[in-house]
Amino acid sequence: xxxxxxxxxxxxxxxxDSIQENTRRQVTEACFSFVTPKKTSNPKMLHVSDEMAKxxxxxxxxxxxxxxxxxxxxxxxxxNTYPYAMCYGGHQFxxxxxxxxxxxxxxxxEIVYNNKNWALQLKGAGETPYSRTADGLAVxxxxxxxxxxxxxxxxxxxxxxxxxxxxxSGDQVLRDVMYDxxxxxxxxxxxxxxxxxxxxxGNYQILAARGDVKTLKTLVDxxxxxxxxxxxxxxxxxxxxxxxxxxxxxxxxVIHWQRxxxxxxxxxxxxxxxxxxxxxxxxxxxxxxxxDGWTPNTTDNTHKRYRYGAQPEIVLWNLYQxxxxxxxxxxxxxxxxxxxxxxxxKFPEVYIQMMRxxxxxxxxxxxxxxxxxxxxxVLQKTETDMTIFFRLLAxxxxxxxxxxxxxxxxxxxxxxxxxxDEIKLAWxxxxxxxxxRLQNExxxxxxxxxxxxxxxxxxxxxxxxxxxxxxxxxxxNYTLLNELYELLKKPYDEQPxxxxxxxxxxxxxxxxxxCSMLSCSS
Ligand code: AMP
Ligand code: MG
Numbered sequence: 158x159x160x161x162x163x164x165x166x167x168x169x170x171x172x173x174d175s176i177q178e179n180t181r182r183q184v185t186e187a188c189f190s191f192v193t194p195k196k197t198s199n200p201k202m203l204h205v206s207d208e209m210a211k212x213x214x215x216x217x218x219x220x221x222x223x224x225x226x227x228x229x230x231x232x233x234x235x236x237n238t239y240p241y242a243m244c245y246g247g248h249q250f251x252x253x254x255x256x257x258x259x260x261x262x263x264x265x266x267e268i269v270y271n272n273k274n275w276a277l278q279l280k281g282a283g284e285t286p287y288s289r290t291a292d293g294l295a296v297x298x299x300x301x302x303x304x305x306x307x308x309x310x311x312x313x314x315x316x317x318x319x320x321x322x323x324x325x326s327g328d329q330v331l332r333d334v335m336y337d338x339x340x341x342x343x344x345x346x347x348x349x350x351x352x353x354x355x356x357x358x359g360n361y362q363i364l365a366a367r368g369d370v371k372t373l374k375t376l377v378d379x380x381x382x383x384x385x386x387x388x389x390x391x392x393x394x395x396x397x398x399x400x401x402x403x404x405x406x407x408x409x410x411v412i413h414w415q416r417x418x419x420x421x422x423x424x425x426x427x428x429x430x431x432x433x434x435x436x437x438x439x440x441x442x443x444x445x446x447x448x449d450g451w452t453p454n455t456t457d458n459t460h461k462r463y464r465y466g467a468q469p470e471i472v473l474w475n476l477y478q479x480x481x482x483x484x485x486x487x488x489x490x491x492x493x494x495x496x497x498x499x500x501x502x503k504f505p506e507v508y509i510q511m512m513r514x515x516x517x518x519x520x521x522x523x524x525x526x527x528x529x530x531x532x533x534x535v536l537q538k539t540e541t542d543m544t545i546f547f548r549l550l551a552x553x554x555x556x557x558x559x560x561x562x563x564x565x566x567x568x569x570x571x572x573x574x575x576x577x578d579e580i581k582l583a584w585x586x587x588x589x590x591x592x593x594r595l596q597n598e599x600x601x602x603x604x605x606x607x608x609x610x611x612x613x614x615x616x617x618x619x620x621x622x623x624x625x626x627x628x629x630x631x632x633x634n635y636t637l638l639n640e641l642y643e644l645l646k647k648p649y650d651e652q653p654x655x656x657x658x659x660x661x662x663x664x665x666x667x668x669x670x671x672c673s674m675l676s677c678s679s
Contacts, residue, residue, distance in 0.1 A: 159215075159224050161235065164269045167276070167354075168241045170379055172372055174286065182286050183256055186369055188360065188376055189241040194231025194263050195283025195293070197345070199327025202226050203635055204642065206308055209321045209351060213277075214270040229349040230324045231263065231282035238266040242285035243355065246363030247427025248478055250462055256363055257427050258287025261295060264355065274383070276354055277321065281347045294330045298627045298671070299679030300346035301638065303438040305626065307350070309618045309645035310435055315413040316406070317435040318352040334678050335455070335670060344631065352434055354384055358479045359427035365482035374486055384432060397492045400483055404476050404500050406433025411472045412511050415465075417614060418444035418543045422454040423677065424463045424471045426478050440675035442620050445662040446540035446571060449533070453620065453675045469504055476500060514612045515547050517605040520597060528590055535587045538580045540571035542661050547613035551606040555595045562588045571661060614648040616658050620673060621666035 167189065174190035176182070184190055205220050219225055227233035234240060242259035249257075263285060265277045280303065281295025300323055310317040326345035333340040364373035378391045381399055388398045410433045414421065421428070422440040430436040442453025449466030457463050463471060480493040487493065505526075512529045513521065536546065546569035553562045563584060570576055576584070598605070618641065626637045644655045666672040 159219050159222070159228060159235065161266070162269050163235070163238055163266050164274065165238065165267050166379075166383055167243075167264070167267065168239050171375060173241070174244070176286075179284060180286060181284075181288055184244045184258070184286055185367060186372055187244060188372065189243045189264075190286045191239055192242050192263055192285045193234065194240060194265075194279055196232050197230055197326035197328055197347070199325075200226055200230035200232055200347075201325045201327065202229075202322060203325060203346075203630070204304065204323045204638060206304075206319070206321055206642075208311075208646070209308070209319050212270070212273070213268065213275060213321065213351070225322075226324070228265070229277075229279070229322045230326065230347050231279050235266060240265050242287055243360060244287065244363060245357050245359035245427055246366055247357070247359035247425050248362075248475070249425045249427070250457065250460075251474075253366070254425075254427075255366070256287065257289075257359060259285055260288040260291055261285070261293040262350075262355070265349075274353055275351050278350045278352075278355055279347055280350055281326070281345065292330065294326070294328070294345050295347065295679060296330050296332055296343040297325065297346040297630055298343065299439070300348045301627050301630055302441075302623050302679075303350070304348050305623060305638070305641060305645065306438050306441065306618050307435070308642065309648065310419070312646050313413075313417050313614055313617070313648050315417065315419070315435060316410050316433055318350050318355070318430070321349040321351050323348055332678050335674075335676055336678065352430070352432070352436070354380075354430075354432055355436070356380060356384075356431040357427050357436065358429040358431065358475060358482070359425075360431070361482040362426060362478060365485055370485045373482070377483070377486060380431060393487050393489075396483060396486050397496070400476075400480060400493060401496050401499075403431060403433065403479065404496050407472050407476060408469075408500060408504060408507065409433060410435060411469050412507050414468055415508065416511050416515065416612065417617060418447070418465070419617075420444065420452055420463070420465045421468065422452060422457070422463055422675065424468065424475065426475050429472075429475045429479075439677055439679055442673070442675065443617050444543045445619060447533075447536040447543040447546070448540075449537065453673060455674050455676050469508070473497065473500055473504075511612075515609065516591070517551065517600070517609040518594065518598060519600055519605075519608070522594070522597065524594070528587075528594055531587050531590070535583050538583055539575040542569045542571065544614060544617055544619075545569040545659070545661065548610070548615050548659070551609035551613065553592075553595075554602045555592070555598070557592060559585050559588045559592065562592060569661075611649055615651065616644055616648045616655065618645060619658075619662060620671070620675075621662055621669070622658065624666070624669070624671040627671065 171188040174184045174187040284293030304320045304323040328345040329342040330345040428437040440454040452464045
């Protein structure tokens with residue numbers, strides 16, 4: 158038996174959908190619908206995050222128990238809990254899409270452990286009133302990607318939802334991965350995700366879009382009471398401070414994404430957490446060659462709306478939509494506009510500061526803006542691996558000559574033969590400026606290296622690495638899943654035994670489905 162301290166608030170304090178049948182429909186004047194997870198034919202736990210399990214207070218016996226397996230695959234409802242799916246809407250690729258909602262996420266319960274509140278949610282546990290035309294299920298491939306990446310992001314210090322467990326359902330799920338008429342059966346899987354809350358911008362937007370100001374106010378007051386209690390009692394001023402804090406947290410999140418080279422892939426407003434957490438790991442990817450214009454999401458190929466370089470602007474666009482949703486409670490545009498302007502002013506400042514840290518510059522000089530923009534340009538002249546470049550840059554010493562510095566970073570270039578003429582000159586010029594800039598620093602080489610290595614990860618979940626785990630897991634082999642899970646717990650450490658993962662993307666993975674090309678099909 159599991160011993161959990163249940164403290165449900167969402168499904169106790171907020172208005173529920175009055176209909177209890179699990180039929181697909183528009184749900185009005187409610188924040189959620191009660192729904193029971195689907196029983197699966199042969200559930201099997203594949204992995205449990207020991208770190209997350211510890212945070213939640215699970216003992217080793219509990220993790221190994223039948224009850225754990227059954228509860229976290231949706232086959233057993235924990236006593237006195239009432240699972241539910243949330244109602245939200247969203248802007249998808251810039252267009253208002255109306256009601257979306259948890260189409261395949263089912264919230265189980267909220268628990269308290271060590272004075273922290275956690276919501277636990279299953280992804281892929283069957284249909285809900287919000288499933289629209291889809292089946293409410295998830296496949297092993299996308300579940301592995303969410304499970305591994307959300308934990309990896311946590312260990313990288315990026316605000317994120319987390320994952321407790323990954324299980325096979327034992328059922329087959331039909332998917333057309335590239336939407337080209339080649340549907341095939343894949344193994345069904347269920348991830349149990351955790352977060353303080355899974356509320357998204359879209360939860361507020363749907364209520365504002367329907368003119369349901371009463372429920373909107375109830376939801377905002379609930380959010381402030383439970384998640385932003387430092388802001389005080391509900392009032393117009395508190396709502397403005399709430400929006401300011403969401404803006405600050407979202408900015409912090411996206412700066413981290415830019416720092417580690419993470420591309421979310423689908424930054425729709427329904428995928429924006431109100432707590433500023435990275436949420437909904439779908440067709441995300443990691444920059445290998447540094448490229449402002451890159452997105453892994455083939456569904457976004459034409460406009461590349463959610464490309465790496467656009468992510469901070471898209472956060473701002475999404476904040477505009479949230480501001481519109483909160484407006485009926487504030488009835489004044491000016492304070493909201495001021496916060497949106499503040500975001501625009503603040504972004505370049507925090508971005509440069511983050512880049513200074515990546516470059517090992519601990520004082521600030523006005524010329525740093527130019528040094529950073531020149532670097533962004535030079536990094537794209539010939540394909541240069543972002544992670545490897547910044548990690549190796551830490552080895553550059555103040556005393557190095559330009560040639561010595563280049564020798565130390567050249568492993569980051571994908572096509573060394575291109576490193577001639579204009580490209581070589583541009584790199585030499587940048588290194589020259591960088592070495593000159595380093596002379597203004599008082600930090601020793603050793604201290605600089607340690608500080609740089611604390612912000613420039615050595616190991617990230619490269620797209621092809623996740624795919625290798627998936628290929629093995631499809632065949633029932635989970636050794637690599639375990640290995641990468643362990644590796645990614647300490648992304649900033651040298652970990653010599655895993656050195657083989659400190660390598661550029663292999664050539665076979667350049668244009669392979671799952672490695673550089675991902676769709677929303679999951
Ligand atoms: P996403 O693009 O994964 O953020 O999903 C957008 C919307 O589609 C959300 O409302 C999801 O819950 C829903 N959705 C995605 N996949 C499925 C699925 N297999 N079954 C039901 N709903 C889904
Ligand atoms: Mg989503």
